[in-house]
Amino acid sequence: MFNNNLNCVIYLFSKGNYYLKGTMELKIKNSILRLEQGDITKQTVEAIVNAANSRLAGGGGVDGAIHRAGGPKIMEGCKKYNGCPTGTAVITTGGNLPAKYVIHTVGPVYQNGTSGEPELLQSAYLNSLKIAERNSIKIIAFPSISTGVYGYPIKEASVLALEAVVSYLKKDTLIERVELILFCLKDYNIYCSALKAVSKNSFQ
Numbered sequence: 001m002f003n004n005n006l007n008c009v010i011y012l013f014s015k016g017n018y019y020l021k022g023t024m025e026l027k028i029k030n031s032i033l034r035l036e037q038g039d040i041t042k043q044t045v046e047a048i049v050n051a052a053n054s055r056l057a058g059g060g061g062v063d064g065a066i067h068r069a070g071g072p073k074i075m076e077g078c079k080k081y082n083g084c085p086t087g088t089a090v091i092t093t094g095g096n097l098p099a100k101y102v103i104h105t106v107g108p109v110y111q112n113g114t115s116g117e118p119e120l121l122q123s124a125y126l127n128s129l130k131i132a133e134r135n136s137i138k139i140i141a142f143p144s145i146s147t148g149v150y151g152y153p154i155k156e157a158s159v160l161a162l163e164a165v166v167s168y169l170k171k172d173t174l175i176e177r178v179e180l181i182l183f184c185l186k187d188y189n190i191y192c193s194a195l196k197a198v199s200k201n202s203f204q
């Protein structure tokens with residue numbers, strides 16, 4: 001039912017320094033789920049997802065990086081909406097980004113894990129995928145929602161994120177590829193461990 005491939009690309013620098021850049025892929029029915037370390041603003045996909053705030057006001061972290069790289073057209077698009085409640089998603093142009101669209105979603109601020117955060121986090125992923133599907137987007141990239149300023153512990157958040165995406169791709173979908181773009185190697189490795197656990201539970 002699925003193939004699990006682990007590929008590594010080695011980037012060499014002068015002075016003999018190097019680091020490993022990995023990608024990990026899981027095939028789920030007709031779609032691919034890919035983990036990759038990188039900068040989401042540079043992804044050549046149809047849509048990237050923004051970890052926005054509920055006022056769609058822009059901010060720091062990945063939100064700031066997306067608005068800076070994509071330019072003012074993205075904020076113009078955000079202003080057409082009356083905000084975005086936690087767990088929901090809206091879509092705008094990608095402005096100057098390589099991606100044609102930005103899907104803005106709002107993850108929960110982590111409090112203690114028992115205030116509905118898991119459900120809200122999964123809703124953020126699922127509603128982003130639904131908006132992508134409604135807009136005929138076949139390739140979409142997510143950052144790790146809520147695990148920066150919003151403080152969601154990444155080990156828990158990575159399992160919830162991947163469970164949500166895997167459950168979505170197991171249904172009939174026209175989405176061909178979902179990428180999780182992890183900004184640093186540490187986060188990428190945590191997501192790799194989570195994907196191994198989630199795929200074991202989902203497909204045994």
Ligand code: ADP
Pocket residue numbers: 038039040041051052060061062063065107143144145146147148149150151152181182183184187
């Ligand atoms: P939140 O408020 O939802 O926690 P943040 O932007 O603070 O959102 O962080 C979410 C995740 O996005 C963090 O893991 C952070 O390292 C990551 N991140 C920040 N900039 C980028 C980027 N350019 N590309 C991909 N991920 C990024």
